[in-house]
Amino acid sequence: MSVTDIHLQEDLAHDDHHDEHHEQGFVSKYIFTTDHKMIAKQFLITGIFWAIIGGGLSIIFRLQLGFPEMSLEWLRPMLGQWITPEGKLDAEFYLALVTMHGTIMVFFVLTAGLSGTFSNFLIPLQIGARDMASGFMNMLSYWFFFASSVVMFISLFLETGPAGGGWTVYPPLSALPQAIKGSAAGMTMWLVSMALFIASSLLGGINYITTIINLRTHGMSFSRLPLTIWAFFVTAILGLLSFPVLLSAALLLIFDRSFGTSFYLSEIFIAGEALPNVGGSPILYQHLFWFLGHPEVYIVILPALGITSEIIATNARKPIFGYKAMIGSILGIGFLSFVVWAHHMFVTGMNPFLGSVFTILTLIIAVPSAIKAFNYITTLWKGNIVFTPAMLFSIGLVSFFISGGLTGIFLGNSVLDINLHDTYFVVAHFHLVMGSASFFGMLAGVYHWFPKMFGRMMDDKLGKVHFWLSFIGIYLVFFPLHYIGIAGFPRRYYSFTSFETFSIYGDLNALVSIAAILTFAAQFIFLFNFFYSIFRGKLAPANPWKSNTMEWTTPRFPGHGNWVGAIPKIFRWPYDYSKPGAKDDFIPQTVPYSHTPESNLEHEEELTKEEDLTGVEKVN
Amino acid sequence: MLNLIIVIAVVLIIAVIFTAYRVTTLVDVVKKKKSDSHVPPGNNFQGVLMILFLVGGIAAFFYFSMKEYDTYNLPIASEHAVITENLFWITMAITVFVFIVTQIFLFGFSYKYRHKENYQAHYYPHNNKLEMIWTIIPAIVLAWLIISGLKQWSVITGPAPDNAEVIEVMGYQYAWAFRYPGKDGELGSSDFRKIDAVNSMGIDLEDQRGHDDFMPTQLVLPKGKPVLLKIRGRDVIHSVYNPHFRMQMNAVPGMPTQFWFTPSVSTAEMREITDNPEFNYELVCNKICGKSHYGMKGLITVLEQDEYDSWYKETQENTFLKQNPGYLSEVPEELKEAAKIAAGIENIENEQKVTSAASSSK
Numbered sequence: 007m008s009v010t011d012i013h014l015q016e017d018l019a020h021d022d023h024h025d026e027h028h029e030q031g032f033v034s035k036y037i038f039t040t041d042h043k044m045i046a047k048q049f050l051i052t053g054i055f056w057a058i059i060g061g062g063l064s065i066i067f068r069l070q071l072g073f074p075e076m077s078l079e080w081l082r083p084m085l086g087q088w089i090t091p092e093g094k095l096d097a098e099f100y101l102a103l104v105t106m107h108g109t110i111m112v113f114f115v116l117t118a119g120l121s122g123t124f125s126n127f128l129i130p131l132q133i134g135a136r137d138m139a140s141g142f143m144n145m146l147s148y149w150f151f152f153a154s155s156v157v158m159f160i161s162l163f164l165e166t167g168p169a170g171g172g173w174t175v176y177p178p179l180s181a182l183p184q185a186i187k188g189s190a191a192g193m194t195m196w197l198v199s200m201a202l203f204i205a206s207s208l209l210g211g212i213n214y215i216t217t218i219i220n221l222r223t224h225g226m227s228f229s230r231l232p233l234t235i236w237a238f239f240v241t242a243i244l245g246l247l248s249f250p251v252l253l254s255a256a257l258l259l260i261f262d263r264s265f266g267t268s269f270y271l272s273e274i275f276i277a278g279e280a281l282p283n284v285g286g287s288p289i290l291y292q293h294l295f296w297f298l299g300h301p302e303v304y305i306v307i308l309p310a311l312g313i314t315s316e317i318i319a320t321n322a323r324k325p326i327f328g329y330k331a332m333i334g335s336i337l338g339i340g341f342l343s344f345v346v347w348a349h350h351m352f353v354t355g356m357n358p359f360l361g362s363v364f365t366i367l368t369l370i371i372a373v374p375s376a377i378k379a380f381n382y383i384t385t386l387w388k389g390n391i392v393f394t395p396a397m398l399f400s401i402g403l404v405s406f407f408i409s410g411g412l413t414g415i416f417l418g419n420s421v422l423d424i425n426l427h428d429t430y431f432v433v434a435h436f437h438l439v440m441g442s443a444s445f446f447g448m449l450a451g452v453y454h455w456f457p458k459m460f461g462r463m464m465d466d467k468l469g470k471v472h473f474w475l476s477f478i479g480i481y482l483v484f485f486p487l488h489y490i491g492i493a494g495f496p497r498r499y500y501s502f503t504s505f506e507t508f509s510i511y512g513d514l515n516a517l518v519s520i521a522a523i524l525t526f527a528a529q530f531i532f533l534f535n536f537f538y539s540i541f542r543g544k545l546a547p548a549n550p551w552k553s554n555t556m557e558w559t560t561p562r563f564p565g566h567g568n569w570v571g572a573i574p575k576i577f578r579w580p581y582d583y584s585k586p587g588a589k590d591d592f593i594p595q596t597v598p599y600s601h602t603p604e605s606n607l608e609h610e611e612e613l614t615k616e617e618d619l620t621g622v623e624k625v626n
Numbered sequence: 627m628l629n630l631i632i633v634i635a636v637v638l639i640i641a642v643i644f645t646a647y648r649v650t651t652l653v654d655v656v657k658k659k660k661s662d663s664h665v666p667p668g669n670n671f672q673g674v675l676m677i678l679f680l681v682g683g684i685a686a687f688f689y690f691s692m693k694e695y696d697t698y699n700l701p702i703a704s705e706h707a708v709i710t711e712n713l714f715w716i717t718m719a720i721t722v723f724v725f726i727v728t729q730i731f732l733f734g735f736s737y738k739y740r741h742k743e744n745y746q747a748h749y750y751p752h753n754n755k756l757e758m759i760w761t762i763i764p765a766i767v768l769a770w771l772i773i774s775g776l777k778q779w780s781v782i783t784g785p786a787p788d789n790a791e792v793i794e795v796m797g798y799q800y801a802w803a804f805r806y807p808g809k810d811g812e813l814g815s816s817d818f819r820k821i822d823a824v825n826s827m828g829i830d831l832e833d834q835r836g837h838d839d840f841m842p843t844q845l846v847l848p849k850g851k852p853v854l855l856k857i858r859g860r861d862v863i864h865s866v867y868n869p870h871f872r873m874q875m876n877a878v879p880g881m882p883t884q885f886w887f888t889p890s891v892s893t894a895e896m897r898e899i900t901d902n903p904e905f906n907y908e909l910v911c912n913k914i915c916g917k918s919h920y921g922m923k924g925l926i927t928v929l930e931q932d933e934y935d936s937w938y939k940e941t942q943e944n945t946f947l948k949q950n951p952g953y954l955s956e957v958p959e960e961l962k963e964a965a966k967i968a969a970g971i972e973n974i975e976n977e978q979k980v981t982s983a984a985s986s987s988k
């Protein structure tokens with residue numbers, strides 16, 4: 007047990023009025039806080055900030071793609087020299103926009119914003135802990151993220167622009183400032199920012215893992231953990247194992263850029279001169295990058311799937327179908343995600359035999375993913391579904407996860423990837439399965455746990471309008487990209503018109519861009535709802551969704567330490583919804599079997615004898 | 627115009643949805659269906675929207691996919707592509723089937739099992755048999771897809787046939803360079819330190835085999851004969867890509883790569899197939915490589931074998947050395963004579979030699 011935790015326990019022992027006890031100053035309450043709930047909110051707000059920036063960037067380059075004729079003169083006040091004298095977006099800046107968009111979305115929004123928010127918020131609340139194992143490390147984790155954000159944000163305003171080699175920043179392009187402007191100071195800042203980011207992820211991850219292993223309340227065995235926690239747990243392990251590899255890839259790149267080494271560089275002639283570097287391999291970088299990069303896509307999607315599992319079970323008023331299979335597939339996906347990385351590299355000239363191995367492993371990972379989708383659908387079957395906004399977003403997530411996941415079967419098959427690699431088919435694939443799905447997971451989580459975060463309710467109607475506009479909009483944005491991709495249109499292209507083969511997709515691109523703008527606009531409904539409800543929302547009831555998990559046993563505005571008095575004990579799994587014989591259609595985890603003889607199954611009846619009921623009140 | 631219509635359509639749809647929403651909410655309120663307080667009003671309407679979305683989405687998907695089939699499905703122009711295309715569409719059939727079925731279940735169940743008063747959900751935590759079924763069936767289907775794919779993969783990435791035409795392709799910011807082996811049928815070696823503004827591919831003239839190499843400005847390929855592309859990148863990574871050939875391989879500095887395939891449709895034939903007299907195969911750069919990545923285009927022409935042969939015969943006269951005789955100075959002394967012959971410079975040089983010989987004999 008960590009120092010803070012002991013400290014907290016002592017606090018409790020000394021002080022009965024626990025929630026009044028923390029009359030902290032503004033700084034220690036809102037800024038350098040060690041309370042996991044406040045840190046979660048810090049991650050959330052920062053994530054929202056980045057989502058607006060990242061989404062805004064994509065709108066700028068969608069304008070270029072959808073309306074190549076349009077004058078972007080009106081953006082000059084904001085973009086300055088990046089608008090050419092003819093009123094067009096600068097081609098090099100286009101690449102910088104794409105790169106920043108990808109980096110921001112993947113790392114800052116869907117890794118820090120998603121895991122940072124919900125792992126921090128839910129782990130202690132759902133396992134019954136007063137706080138994270140180390141509140142101090144947790145605070146550091148946020149502030150490293152903040153520093154990383156500041157560096158990345160400043161890089162947007164550099165004269166040579168931010169990094170521009172794509173979010174994967176492959177060398178030599180990213181190593182040589184002669185090759186592209188973004189590889190000058192922008193790339194240096196990208197690397198510094200990512201190093202800070204990795205430090206933040208590791209600090210967070212170690213904390214999540216330790217907390218889940220060590221601080222579960224009485225009775226909260228691993229086989230009773232909500233699937234959210236299972237997902238956060240495996241996600242944290244993935245991050246812990248893979249981010250250091252990205253750090254080493256970045257370090258070697260820093261050496262190549264600044265200290266004349268040749269890890270990734272060999273036999274290069276650029277800008278009129280032959281460089282001295284020989285013996286390096288650009289492919290080495292790709293192996294290192296994707297050793298993180300592939301687990302990263304699961305780091306992004308697993309928490310969203312965990313959140314969805316919880317929300318779907320709650321709102322279908324049914325146990326999640328195949329709880330054990332769900333855990334099994336999270337573990338399977340987690341393990342397999344480390345052995346599929348080279349499916350991003352089928353056409354790099356890597357040994358074709360390796361290509362075969364990675365094809366096999368990649369298609370194997372489709373199986374646990376399929377299981378998850380089938381299990382969600384079966385959970386809906388014969389349910390009694392309440393369409394809260396969170397539930398709608400969860401159903402949307404499942405739809406995206408299927409649509410985007412299926413195209414992975416094409417891309418994972420090396421022989422088909424020859425023609426699809428790096429085309430818009432890939433853009434469509436990962437935006438649906440990773441981007442939109444986890445984005446929806448994040449929104450679902452916000453709608454669902456908002457009452458716990460802020461003690462108030464978000465507006466239900468606005469939430470639904472937000473859902474439908476986003477859902478239809480996202481399909482309109484990303485579905486058409488499949489067609490352009492099948493026709494071979496390459497990604498990271500500033501314009502569709504320089505090749506005759508691709509110049510015929512003008513209408514489709516215009517449609518996509520319009521849909522993108524509307525989808526982006528719809529997010530402001532959410533922003534309004536979010537910020538308005540923080541201050542003016544209806545006060546939340548104790549358990550607004552009639553959910554089983556134990557975060558709903560805390561007070562409306564939980565203080566530092568979460569529960570007033572002792573932490574409740576746990577007696578059952580989290581999914582006893584609509585159990586035959588039960589009085590209500592839900593039985594919280596804190597209710598002992600001894601109190602529910604009417605609904606106990608046979609083996610549960612056995613368990614009643616072993617239950618330790620000291621300190622448990624009978625609520626009726 | 628089209629844009630305007632789309633915008634109007636979207637606005638109208640939103641308006642319709644919004645009005646319908648208001649109406650159902652009001653109906654709910656009037657009916658006072660509020661006994662179950664945690665179920666917000668308009669729950670049924672959400673279920674209806676699910677079905678509308680499902681039907682509308684699937685209809686739009688099939689309509690567009692069929693109508694535009696010829697636009698997005700580029701005609702095939704190489705031999706291996708016939709088989710990969712086949713696998714592509716088999717995979718498509720399977721995935722579309724799964725896609726439609728699962729979406730129908732997802733939205734169908736959402737609608738069918740939307741909240742009803744006094745209905746109790748079915749407590750159904752697991753069913754091992756069912757779970758086994760949907761583990762094993764996808765596993766079998768995927769295994770079959772893997773096997774079909776890998777058989778083809780090993781052929782495509784395997785060694786090129788012995789009779790393959792060997793051509794070198796080099797990507798650099800932001801264009802392509804091509805080199806053919808010339809009369810001796812062998813490419814000379816190259817060295818990035820030898821590159822300069824003229825010798826863009828860094829032909830190493832100390833290697834005799836390079837003396838007759840020639841570098842046309844476009845990639846000309848014979849129809850029906852295997853072609854082996856020897857690929858390299860000069861500055862950053864590029865990617866040699868053409869969607870008609872279903873062909874792609876990265877061009878990596880410091881690590882030569884290769885790709886072989888057999889063009890099966892000549893440019894002339896493709897002009898007829900596409901009904902476009904202007905048609906040309908384009909060599910596309912498909913790996914982000916800098917500012918003008920999007921304009922890094924090469925021209926590919928596929929000729930019938932006999933046309934190709936005569937093109938080759940004609941063009942091989944324009945060897946690199948002949949066009950840039952200054953580089954003779956890089957040729958080692960003992961190879962100079964042979965180099966001139968190989969490069970086809972002997973005629974001019976012979977005359978000079980004759981005159982100089984004559985003058986010295988005087």
Ligand code: HEM
Nearest residue numbers: 061064104105108111112172173440441445497498499522
């Ligand atoms: C407003 C919604 C969004 C729109 C309109 C959008 C659109 C695009 C487009 C057009 C590209 C450029 C493709 C290319 O040229 O290669 C792109 C790239 C990318 N997007 Fe998005 N996107 C959106 C949201 C997201 C989200 C939520 C994610 C989170 C995963 C994401 C991740 C990426 C990544 C990783 C790239 C690749 C960047 C690169 O090529 O380096 N996007 N997006």
Ligand SMILES: [Cu+2]
Nearest residue numbers: 300346347350
């Ligand atoms: Cu991957």
Ligand SMILES: [Cu+2]
Nearest residue numbers: 864911915922
């Ligand atoms: Cu290129």
